[in-house]
Amino acid sequence: MTLDDEGRINAFAQDVKACALGQAxxxxxxxxxxxxxxxxxxxxxxxxxxxxxxxxxxxxxxFEGLRALKQVADYPARHASTMVAVEATLxxxxxxxxxxxxxxxxxxAGAA
Numbered sequence: 509m510t511l512d513d514e515g516r517i518n519a520f521a522q523d524v525k526a527c528a529l530g531q532a533x534x535x536x537x538x539x540x541x542x543x544x545x546x547x548x549x550x551x552x553x554x555x556x557x558x559x560x561x562x563x564x565x566x567x568x569x570x571f572e573g574l575r576a577l578k579q580v581a582d583y584p585a586r587h588a589s590t591m592v593a594v595e596a597t598l599x600x601x602x603x604x605x606x607x608x609x610x611x612x613x614x615x616x617a618g619a620a
Contacts, residue, residue: 534593
């Protein structure tokens with residue numbers, strides 16, 4: 509996972525070891541995530557959770573394909589496996605952003 513200067517995903521790879529639902533979500537994500545911002549990915553995650561838990565319509569825009577998993581809402585035990593690819597990608601984006609942010613802490617090493 510790498511990000512461009514605007515914080516958009518410009519390189520993405522995944523090694524999916526999941527059930528069919530996790531693979532389906534990962535497949536949609538893999539086809540659409542290049543060019544996405546952390547805000548878009550966060551909105552997609554939130555829309556997925558709303559779709560699964562409270563009758564929401566699901567993600568819009570580039571991640572609209574995840575709506576194909578709307579029927580999973582009827583199977584609460586499968587919600588986590590459906591969300592794993594989105595959550596893992598969001599974690600990776602946040603980690604990449606953290607690497608790009610300079611550490612402004614001062615070191616106490618050598619302080620008298």
